[in-house]
Amino acid sequence: MKLLEPLTIRGMTLPNRVIVPAMVTRLADEEGWVTADIIDRYVRYARGEVGLIVVEAMAVHHARSGPLLRLSDDRFIPGLAEMVTRVHAASESRIVPQIIHFPKISRSGWRQTIDLLSEADIDLIVEQFGDAARRARQAGFDGVEVHAAHAYTLSSFLSRRNTRRDAYGGTLEGRLHMVGRVMETIRAKAGDDFPVAIRFLADEYIKDGYTIPEAKLIALGLAQMGFDYISLSVGGKFEDVEHQPGKVPDPYSGYSGDRCMPGAWYPPALHAGLAGEIKAFINAKGFRVPVAAAGKMSDPADAERALVDGQADLVGIARGLLADPDWVRKLRLGQPERLIKCDYCNVCKHLDAAHKKVFCYLWPKGSLQAPPDEPDRKAPAWGADGGGLSLRLVDGAVELSWSKAEGAARYDVYRAADDGEVSVEDAVKVTSWTDATVLAGLRYRYYVRACGPAGQPGVPSNQVTVEPPLPDFRRKNRDMESAAVISAG
Amino acid sequence: MKLLEPLTIRGMTLPNRVIVPAMVTRLADEEGWVTADIIDRYVRYARGEVGLIVVEAMAVHHARSGPLLRLSDDRFIPGLAEMVTRVHAASESRIVPQIIHFPKISRSGWRQTIDLLSEADIDLIVEQFGDAARRARQAGFDGVEVHAAHAYTLSSFLSRRNTRRDAYGGTLEGRLHMVGRVMETIRAKAGDDFPVAIRFLADEYIKDGYTIPEAKLIALGLAQMGFDYISLSVGGKFEDVEHQPGKVPDPYSGYSGDRCMPGAWYPPALHAGLAGEIKAFINAKGFRVPVAAAGKMSDPADAERALVDGQADLVGIARGLLADPDWVRKLRLGQPERLIKCDYCNVCKHLDAAHKKVFCYLWPKGSLQAPPDEPDRKAPAWGADGGGLSLRLVDGAVELSWSKAEGAARYDVYRAADDGEVSVEDAVKVTSWTDATVLAGLRYRYYVRACGPAGQPGVPSNQVTVEPPLPDFRRKNRDMESAAVISAG
Numbered sequence: 001m002k003l004l005e006p007l008t009i010r011g012m013t014l015p016n017r018v019i020v021p022a023m024v025t026r027l028a029d030e031e032g033w034v035t036a037d038i039i040d041r042y043v044r045y046a047r048g049e050v051g052l053i054v055v056e057a058m059a060v061h062h063a064r065s066g067p068l069l070r071l072s073d074d075r076f077i078p079g080l081a082e083m084v085t086r087v088h089a090a091s092e093s094r095i096v097p098q099i100i101h102f103p104k105i106s107r108s109g110w111r112q113t114i115d116l117l118s119e120a121d122i123d124l125i126v127e128q129f130g131d132a133a134r135r136a137r138q139a140g141f142d143g144v145e146v147h148a149a150h151a152y153t154l155s156s157f158l159s160r161r162n163t164r165r166d167a168y169g170g171t172l173e174g175r176l177h178m179v180g181r182v183m184e185t186i187r188a189k190a191g192d193d194f195p196v197a198i199r200f201l202a203d204e205y206i207k208d209g210y211t212i213p214e215a216k217l218i219a220l221g222l223a224q225m226g227f228d229y230i231s232l233s234v235g236g237k238f239e240d241v242e243h244q245p246g247k248v249p250d251p252y253s254g255y256s257g258d259r260c261m262p263g264a265w266y267p268p269a270l271h272a273g274l275a276g277e278i279k280a281f282i283n284a285k286g287f288r289v290p291v292a293a294a295g296k297m298s299d300p301a302d303a304e305r306a307l308v309d310g311q312a313d314l315v316g317i318a319r320g321l322l323a324d325p326d327w328v329r330k331l332r333l334g335q336p337e338r339l340i341k342c343d344y345c346n347v348c349k350h351l352d353a354a355h356k357k358v359f360c361y362l363w364p365k366g367s368l369q370a371p372p373d374e375p376d377r378k379a380p381a382w383g384a385d386g387g388g389l390s391l392r393l394v395d396g397a398v399e400l401s402w403s404k405a406e407g408a409a410r411y412d413v414y415r416a417a418d419d420g421e422v423s424v425e426d427a428v429k430v431t432s433w434t435d436a437t438v439l440a441g442l443r444y445r446y447y448v449r450a451c452g453p454a455g456q457p458g459v460p461s462n463q464v465t466v467e468p469p470l471p472d473f474r475r476k477n478r479d480m481e482s483a484a485v486i487s488a489g
Numbered sequence: 490m491k492l493l494e495p496l497t498i499r500g501m502t503l504p505n506r507v508i509v510p511a512m513v514t515r516l517a518d519e520e521g522w523v524t525a526d527i528i529d530r531y532v533r534y535a536r537g538e539v540g541l542i543v544v545e546a547m548a549v550h551h552a553r554s555g556p557l558l559r560l561s562d563d564r565f566i567p568g569l570a571e572m573v574t575r576v577h578a579a580s581e582s583r584i585v586p587q588i589i590h591f592p593k594i595s596r597s598g599w600r601q602t603i604d605l606l607s608e609a610d611i612d613l614i615v616e617q618f619g620d621a622a623r624r625a626r627q628a629g630f631d632g633v634e635v636h637a638a639h640a641y642t643l644s645s646f647l648s649r650r651n652t653r654r655d656a657y658g659g660t661l662e663g664r665l666h667m668v669g670r671v672m673e674t675i676r677a678k679a680g681d682d683f684p685v686a687i688r689f690l691a692d693e694y695i696k697d698g699y700t701i702p703e704a705k706l707i708a709l710g711l712a713q714m715g716f717d718y719i720s721l722s723v724g725g726k727f728e729d730v731e732h733q734p735g736k737v738p739d740p741y742s743g744y745s746g747d748r749c750m751p752g753a754w755y756p757p758a759l760h761a762g763l764a765g766e767i768k769a770f771i772n773a774k775g776f777r778v779p780v781a782a783a784g785k786m787s788d789p790a791d792a793e794r795a796l797v798d799g800q801a802d803l804v805g806i807a808r809g810l811l812a813d814p815d816w817v818r819k820l821r822l823g824q825p826e827r828l829i830k831c832d833y834c835n836v837c838k839h840l841d842a843a844h845k846k847v848f849c850y851l852w853p854k855g856s857l858q859a860p861p862d863e864p865d866r867k868a869p870a871w872g873a874d875g876g877g878l879s880l881r882l883v884d885g886a887v888e889l890s891w892s893k894a895e896g897a898a899r900y901d902v903y904r905a906a907d908d909g910e911v912s913v914e915d916a917v918k919v920t921s922w923t924d925a926t927v928l929a930g931l932r933y934r935y936y937v938r939a940c941g942p943a944g945q946p947g948v949p950s951n952q953v954t955v956e957p958p959l960p961d962f963r964r965k966n967r968d969m970e971s972a973a974v975i976s977a978g
Contacts, residue, residue: 171925173885180962396662473669
């Protein structure tokens, strides 16, 4: 499996091709100090044997930013060093911090934009990135990832909506200039042998934002600057946020934020093609810098395909590894059926938006960390009815219901549409589920699996199938249920 | 060339595979009557031998809608019949009206949403669509296209943001129910032998909107209803409009409207892949209904490729045929070099948004119609300097300037990046142009062609090439010009 092959990046050897991209946890304390909870969160990923852990974005500047980690002062080094030591002790996983500068922003909706930055402000930010990288090295991190994505300062320089008309804007070279200075200063302060990566947007997904043709050129510019891997995200900009009076604007609340953390109704691996175009372009120009793709790639088949097809060298899986930090280890053990599958309900995204501690809905109720992986622990069992799954077709929707299973923490709902591939449609904690997206003329097959608190999957329930009849458009056919062909598989 | 092959749709034979999709002209009079100008606009397309002309959306209901055509009363039939007669007399082009129902909307930003429609309102709209189709047939149109795209009533029923919880929403079948009733009533009132097509969105491109997986199911539902071709657009929704106080919200002012009429910085044929996925899906289900793709496909190579690769059966080209109504005829004559190439400046889009008569920036100043095609008319000629094209590299931008050409109405600027394919970057009426998207490490080649008022292209100017040097990130290198390698080709 290509996913499990190691990769060496400027002396840093990743045991495999899977990255946990930077994800806000809100587990740091109010002053940005490392806590036991946040160390546990990252050690948990290491136990799961992920290739690279990118620790949530840390501010390079002195900003009050609530429970977010900081790298803006030497006093933060010891706590972070403790985190790194614990992670390194847990497995071969490598760990780097994502370092960020973000603009000032107020509840009124006002935010500092880069056209307001003076030359002196810019010089200071450049130095702050350099110092943060130096501290990352002192703390024992294996490298550093520069945050040039989403709504933040460096991304705003790269943006097609950069309105500066001096050396830092106007042209594509101008838009790249700030990141170039940051890279140069990091190399000077952290050393030429320290891996320095960058994350930027393959598509801004905002009006007047840049799209793939410019993203290819930006990636080439970043390769020219010598970044050691290029990690791709999309969207997450301030330009299309939903403004809520009295609330700090959330860059993930608009359409571009939707694309950034795409929900359940988006196709899987929906941005892998953008990574493929960018990788092909910079490779053709003679640059071999590894490219990381992300975006609903938690299905091992999708992740492996991206590597095999040459769309990416690394795969970033955020929500999928939050749901199951043992994702890589279970694959290494050849037990993909034991994966706890993210259903992209985005509860994690909403917790972050609400400034609450981030956890996964699929974890046992009340837990702040993923449960330990206990393969031997007893799996939930159905009663004599083998699940007793049944369905009703009501006004064009399929209503499923089933029996409780002994020891179940949740139920995964499986569906095959029109005899296609079976996929997990949802994961619920109740014993019923409604499918509102069925269409007449297709055939649907369903079954349910009960899963234990540690994700131990029980045996599948009985199967049911249905073929909705073509509706009568004059008036909704109230006899639809009786007309429907329903059979127990 | 597959583009030039005929296609028969329920007895309506299109001479080729090119469609002019519905485009607002604002050439009707304030009461929605047909005018000489609007007839000339559509006859011009027929002279250019396009396969199918879809006349701008006509209201099926009694709404004051300014200079937009209407089909809401029998009294509109004679004027439209005159238009159809003139078009049929001009060529083999077929002509259908797009029929629309749109919600009430006010300058305050308020708009009528479909959850406000009563059963009686719905029954009325269904009848209005049926009567409009019957009038279209009486006026001599070759068929009718139902407008179920963008921000309007039918599209709002299909939308994933349809909030109705009765038989007209809630489920996918519910969202399809309204269109199903409309189709059934049209067949009843216009006859089973009258071609009835539909246009809907392959992707809503709004937050919480549907994407390709649901679009495939909707397309299948429309195929089941018996529509005779399925024309695909994207976006253009009200949900992400830019609100301007005192102005009626423009559904093409947000990101989804940007995707609907993508500007110059979007890749060509950027939505052809969506059409390909939809066509493959409904074909696999046994439906052969023709699929039309659209979106920056005015380059004949892109349009032909979509047909050859099986992404579509028809190609919709709106802005490209506005710029050059003779697009199809020039291809038939084997003269692609004579095409007037749309540069997607979107002046036409802005004119529509400003409620002004819509024309193309590439037409001679002041004209309301494309100039006649006069291949024998003298092409513009350069002076002794052969164009005298020269360039300067200033802070990462290439500044081009050249001499006036005798008889030039405009200048097309050609660029080849890194010895790749040559493409028209822009069309300007002055003798200078700045390229702000060049990148160090690539090689750029430029030349300019002067074009006459009817688009007669003159000979290319001299060529110039440049290789921008890698910038110094400490400070912008002010000696960049001298450092640049500039050569005259």
